[in-house]
Amino acid sequence: MQHTDNFQEITHHHDYDREASRKEVIRVTVILTVITLVELALGFWLMSIHQELMRHFIKGLICIFMLAKAFYIVGYFMHLKHELRNMIMTIVVPLLLFVWFIIAFLADGNSYKNLRNKYDPHHVEESKTKVDKPVHGEEHGAKKEGAIE
Structure with missing residues (x-):
């Protein structure tokens, strides 16, 4: 009983x-x-x-x-x-590392872009030259229809 x-x-x-x-x-x-x-x-x-x-x-x-x-x-x-503290930490710590990786990769890509613009004179020159807008229907380097070779 x-x-x-x-x-x-x-x-x-x-x-x-x-x-x-x-x-x-x-x-x-x-x-x-x-x-x-x-x-x-x-x-x-x-x-x-x-x-x-x-x-x-x-x-x-x-x-x-x-x-x-x-x-x-x-x-x-x-x-x-x-949940228990250890269970929470097994989820939160990798999540924080993932966020840190995203921030690090964005900062690294931005640094690469800025350094490329600063130290590569050819890239700077290419980025400053204006390119004519192609006429509708024409592709870059393509010949017009009816053009004699």
């Missing part, structure tokens, strides 16, 4: 609170919706701004909001919020 009492005691500690879970999902959905609407408003506002510094600032805000949404989605809908 004592065995069943212990079993009932154990099962009562793991009751699932359906109402609290529903409220949490609604709260997270509302937060994600508000963040998305703010991002959209910033994006539409960005199209009308011509000052370069302000454009970069708004783009930075949009990136911050995007990261916040990503953390909410991973934390709540992929259930990492309730």
Whole structure:
């Protein structure tokens, strides 16, 4: 008889609170919706701004909001919020390395472009010469129809 009492005691500690879970999902959905609407408003506002510094600032805000949404989605809908710290680190650390790789490759490509323009005089000369726009239907180096060879 004592065995069943212990079993009932154990099962009562793991009751699932359906109402609290529903409220949490609604709260997270509302937060994600508000963040998305703010991002959209910033994006539409960005199209009308011509000052370069302000454009970069708004783009930075949009990136911050995007990261916040990503953390909410991973934390709540992929259930990492309730996981162990080591499990979270096995996912977050590679993700951060991936983001670092993207930033490093973009910076390296930009550096290559700038150095090529600076130190390759032939490339600089080629980039400054204007090329005539080809007439419709003609390809570069192609002869006109009816032309005698």
